Amino acid sequence: MRCDLAVIGAGPAGLAAATRAAEAGLAVELFDEQPAPGGQIYRAIETVPAPRRALLGPDYAAGAALAAAFRASGAGYRPGALVWNVDSQLNVDFSQDGRSRQCRARAVVVATGAIERPTPLPGWTLPGVTTAGALQILLKAQGLVPAEGVVLAGSGPLLLLLAEQLTRAGAAPRAIVETVPRGRLSAAARHLPAALRAPGYLAKGLAMLRALKRAGVPFHRGAEALAIEGADHAEALSFTAGGRRQRIESRLIALHQGVVPNQQMTRLLRCEHRWSDGQRCFLPVVDDWFESSVEKVFVAGDGAGIGGAKSAALRGRLAALGALRRLGAGEDKRLAGEAAALRGALDKDGAVRPLLEALYAPSAQILAPADDTLICRCEEVTAGALRKAVALGCPGPNQAKSFLRCGMGPCQGRLCGLAVSEVIAAERGEPQQTIDYYRIRPPLKPLPLAELAAFDVGDDAGDEAGDDQDAA
Amino acid sequence: MLKRLELDDGGGSGAAGPVRFTFDGREMTGRAGDSLAAALLANGVLQFRESAVSRQPRGPFCLMGVCFECLVEIDGVANWQACMVPLAEGMTVRSQRGGPAVVPLPQTERTGS
Numbered sequence: 001m002r003c004d005l006a007v008i009g010a011g012p013a014g015l016a017a018a019t020r021a022a023e024a025g026l027a028v029e030l031f032d033e034q035p036a037p038g039g040q041i042y043r044a045i046e047t048v049p050a051p052r053r054a055l056l057g058p059d060y061a062a063g064a065a066l067a068a069a070f071r072a073s074g075a076g077y078r079p080g081a082l083v084w085n086v087d088s089q090l091n092v093d094f095s096q097d098g099r100s101r102q103c104r105a106r107a108v109v110v111a112t113g114a115i116e117r118p119t120p121l122p123g124w125t126l127p128g129v130t131t132a133g134a135l136q137i138l139l140k141a142q143g144l145v146p147a148e149g150v151v152l153a154g155s156g157p158l159l160l161l162l163a164e165q166l167t168r169a170g171a172a173p174r175a176i177v178e179t180v181p182r183g184r185l186s187a188a189a190r191h192l193p194a195a196l197r198a199p200g201y202l203a204k205g206l207a208m209l210r211a212l213k214r215a216g217v218p219f220h221r222g223a224e225a226l227a228i229e230g231a232d233h234a235e236a237l238s239f240t241a242g243g244r245r246q247r248i249e250s251r252l253i254a255l256h257q258g259v260v261p262n263q264q265m266t267r268l269l270r271c272e273h274r275w276s277d278g279q280r281c282f283l284p285v286v287d288d289w290f291e292s293s294v295e296k297v298f299v300a301g302d303g304a305g306i307g308g309a310k311s312a313a314l315r316g317r318l319a320a321l322g323a324l325r326r327l328g329a330g331e332d333k334r335l336a337g338e339a340a341a342l343r344g345a346l347d348k349d350g351a352v353r354p355l356l357e358a359l360y361a362p363s364a365q366i367l368a369p370a371d372d373t374l375i376c377r378c379e380e381v382t383a384g385a386l387r388k389a390v391a392l393g394c395p396g397p398n399q400a401k402s403f404l405r406c407g408m409g410p411c412q413g414r415l416c417g418l419a420v421s422e423v424i425a426a427e428r429g430e431p432q433q434t435i436d437y438y439r440i441r442p443p444l445k446p447l448p449l450a451e452l453a454a455f456d457v458g459d460d461a462g463d464e465a466g467d468d469q470d471a472a
Numbered sequence: 473m474l475k476r477l478e479l480d481d482g483g484g485s486g487a488a489g490p491v492r493f494t495f496d497g498r499e500m501t502g503r504a505g506d507s508l509a510a511a512l513l514a515n516g517v518l519q520f521r522e523s524a525v526s527r528q529p530r531g532p533f534c535l536m537g538v539c540f541e542c543l544v545e546i547d548g549v550a551n552w553q554a555c556m557v558p559l560a561e562g563m564t565v566r567s568q569r570g571g572p573a574v575v576p577l578p579q580t581e582r583t584g585s
Contacts, residue, residue, distance in 0.1 A: 040536055409540070410540040411540040
């Protein structure tokens with residue numbers, strides 16, 4: 001199996017990239033793990049009932065046009081397909097319907113988006129504790145909402161958006177416990193003039209806050225020392241705010257500390273990454289066509305740094321233009337003109353980011369978890385155990401694997417990687433850039449051995465016979 | 473703990489018929505279009521498994537295929553991410569209790585006593 005351009009991920013970036021490249025005549029294959037297009041942000045966009053779509057608001061509904069354009073573009077589409085390896089020759093190994101196959105691509109767009117920043121807190125592994133994103137997925141995809149009032153804890157625009165959507169759905173949160181420290185707003189205010197260039201965001205944010213206030217959702221600001229209580233499941237969130245210890249009972253507690261690029265694919269590909277102080281995470285290095293340090297590998301959407309859904313679609317289109325240029329499939333001058341317009345729009349849309357990054361920087365508590373807090377959920381490694389390993393000479397995340405099995409469970413470091421890098425950096429007094437991140441290896445998710453054993457890459461001579469075998 | 477949005481009823485989602493499955497022998501009903509994890513949550517199940525290392529109670533955390541906390545056994549096959557599997561009629565789902573069992577070798581093949 002072959003294609004000109006393999007796009008991985010069907011969120012706004014992947015849909016836009018695949019659409020633009022297919023319209024230009026490239027043979028495009030879009031691989032996505034989900035059963036339908038939209039990614040997390042536009043989850044269930046093609047099938048959502050109209051009343052629910054109205055409830056979720058116009059920013060969500062905007063995804064329908066992207067999905068429709070993609071469907072009409074002629075791009076190949078493989079839903080329910082897990083890409084578990086991409087090698088340096090741009091061979092894409094994927095699993096679909098219990099069978100692994102390979103697609104040989106001439107260029108790749110990684111559009112695997114964002115994941116939520118790990119939020120290590122006491123009790124964060126208890127059943128009933130989820131990410132804020134998880135609750136939003138239940139709302140979008142299944143129309144499921146908390147029946148008895150969820151407690152939302154942490155910081156970031158998604159926390160407020162979810163609170164507002166749940167309120168409109170008749171499932172207002174029991175409380176919002178925000179970890180933004182006092183004084184942060186005035187410190188972030190210097191980014192305000194720039195943020196005003198990005199149309200609509202600030203007005204929407206203020207409208208959300210007003211709606212929550214009108215609905216009477218209790219709002220605790222400046223919360224510290226969060227802890228989730230419970231034995232077999234979450235029972236309450238306790239925290240310190242306003243100078244006193246408080247406790248709110250709930251069996252559902254949703255945590256959020258912003259989102260960060262999902263690095264698995266770009267790390268696997270050995271793309272160069274650099275630490276971003278503003279976003280407090282690693283970002284793949286990309287040029288102004290969103291091409292990574294690995295030739296013909298493009299990174300579009302939030303995977304290249306958090307920019308939101310609108311920017312993701314713009315970046316996707318830009319990455320497609322970059323691929324067209326690299327593959328000699330377009331006239332340079334016309335591509336450059338279109339790219340310039342996209343970069344202008346990106347610049348404007350991204351102007352709100354420095355304000356959001358400063359205001360909603362992650363809380364001190366999750367960046368430096370207490371010694372008895374689990375940091376690696378899979379292998380049950382505490383922050384204290386990691387600090388001890390560092391004291392014994394463990395120099396970085398990859399050695400922490402040997403010391404502690406940290407990051408070696410089924411999630412493959414997705415949920416501890418950033419926290420582990422932060423803790424080691426703090427303990428050693430070195431920058432995160434120096435400490436770096438886990439090395440990521442295939443398969444990107446666990447696969448049954450029988451499927452690996454049956455994996456047939458097709459012919460290795462590079463002729464077209466492999467395609468016929470594959471279709472058989 | 474979780475409820476279906478009332479506005480969805482009669483909201484044109486006609487395809488959302490009932491789907492029957494079992495979890496640890498209990499009969500449950502979800503809807504077409506549910507992920508297995510969503511269907512379990514809708515049936516009041518928060519704990520899906522016990523962790524492999526020290527058998528702590530765990531349940532879904534991210535619902536987007538990242539955290540691997542929602543692992544379940546489906547029709548005899550372990551380690552499915554319940555959030556990534558569409559619910560299907562007749563699924564027999566079991567919770568995973570700790571790590572996989574290691575079957576001890578017969579006495580005669582052991583060394584020493």
